[in-house]
Amino acid sequence: MIEVNQLSKSFGTFKALDELNIHVKEASVYGLLGPNGAGKTTLIKHLIGIYRQDSGTVTIGGEPVYENPKIKSSMVYISDDLYFFSQYSIEEAARFYRDLYPTWNQERYIALKQVFPIDVKKRITKLSKGMQKQVAFWLGICIMPKVMILDEPVDGLDPVMRKKVWNLMLQDVVERQTTILVSSHNLRELEDVCDHVGILHHGKIVVERELDNMKSDIHKLQVAFSGEVPNGFLEELQVLHRSESGSILLLIVKGDKEQLLSIIKKENPVILDVLPLTLEEIFIYELGGMGYDIQNILI
Numbered sequence: 001m002i003e004v005n006q007l008s009k010s011f012g013t014f015k016a017l018d019e020l021n022i023h024v025k026e027a028s029v030y031g032l033l034g035p036n037g038a039g040k041t042t043l044i045k046h047l048i049g050i051y052r053q054d055s056g057t058v059t060i061g062g063e064p065v066y067e068n069p070k071i072k073s074s075m076v077y078i079s080d081d082l083y084f085f086s087q088y089s090i091e092e093a094a095r096f097y098r099d100l101y102p103t104w105n106q107e108r109y110i111a112l113k114q115v116f117p118i119d120v121k122k123r124i125t126k127l128s129k130g131m132q133k134q135v136a137f138w139l140g141i142c143i144m145p146k147v148m149i150l151d152e153p154v155d156g157l158d159p160v161m162r163k164k165v166w167n168l169m170l171q172d173v174v175e176r177q178t179t180i181l182v183s184s185h186n187l188r189e190l191e192d193v194c195d196h197v198g199i200l201h202h203g204k205i206v207v208e209r210e211l212d213n214m215k216s217d218i219h220k221l222q223v224a225f226s227g228e229v230p231n232g233f234l235e236e237l238q239v240l241h242r243s244e245s246g247s248i249l250l251l252i253v254k255g256d257k258e259q260l261l262s263i264i265k266k267e268n269p270v271i272l273d274v275l276p277l278t279l280e281e282i283f284i285y286e287l288g289g290m291g292y293d294i295q296n297i298l299i
């Protein structure tokens with residue numbers, strides 16, 4: 001659905017995006033992660049057609065995005081700095097959107113008054129930052145977009161409202177095949193909602209993964225033997241990390257779980273447990289294994 005190939009963008013002599021590739025499937029939620037200055041907003045500005053690339057291609061649904069009003073009219077962009085016409089109330093903004101977007105869904109707008117308990121007669125710029133965010137999602141969702149591009153989107157929303165907003169958007173992913181690209185610094189924030197994650201670092205995607213696959217391909221094992229750790233069996237495993245605490249050996253290992261367990265069981269361990277791994281741990285070990293300075297990539 002969203003395809004970015006070999007995208008490069010420089011500001012003067014500084015290369016902000018460097019032959020970057022991302023592939024976002026229709027009806028999926030793609031999390032774009034990266035530290036400050038990695039290039040997330042610069043990439044997003046290409047996706048919403050504000051920047052023209054120096055080289056490479058940026059397409060949505062097979063069509064180039066830049067100067068393409070058709071694509072832009074089926075897309076919603078929500079960022080941390082919202083812009084609303086200063087005099088508009090929620091109701092007036094809704095009327096403006098209704099006139100602007102043929103896909104506007106008035107019934108949904110009215111139904112969502114139950115979810116967003118804000119007086120629609122209030123001027124939007126007089127609302128708190130979090131309430132303004134709520135309005136952005138409320139109106140955005142009513143446009144019935146095919147694509148939602150979200151830059152640090154839920155900052156400012158309280159935890160209950162975050163959940164409600166994500167539930168609404170995820171319902172659209174399932175029922176209307178909406179595609180969502182969401183940028184964040186916070187892996188934990190994205191863990192529950194994304195099915196794919198790309199990590200951006202110095203203008204390049206260094207890892208792009210499907211989360212279900214990742215979780216089934218990397219394991220944390222706690223092992224202990226009655227005597228010394230036997231020689232040799234670790235060489236049969238793809239060990240990303242190893243540490244010892246007393247007689248307990250903690251291993252982070254890549255590969256098929258059953259296969260790993262059968263290799264270890266041959267050595268007759270007295271303890272062999274599979275422990276849950278967070279997404280953050282998976283990335284830390286994966287990126288560490290690839291030689292990246294993890295502390296500077298994941299926050």
Ligand SMILES: Nc1ncnc2c1ncn2[C@@H]1O[C@H](COP(=O)(O)OP(=O)(O)OP(=O)(O)O)[C@@H](O)[C@H]1O
Pocket residue numbers: 011014016034035036037038039040041042043
């Ligand atoms: N208009 C511009 N002119 C010059 N340099 C820019 C411009 N926009 C971005 N940059 C530079 O490009 C790099 C990437 O910036 P970008 O805003 O895309 O990062 P980001 O990943 O969104 O960061 P953050 O998480 O801090 O918002 C930074 O080094 C930034 O200084």
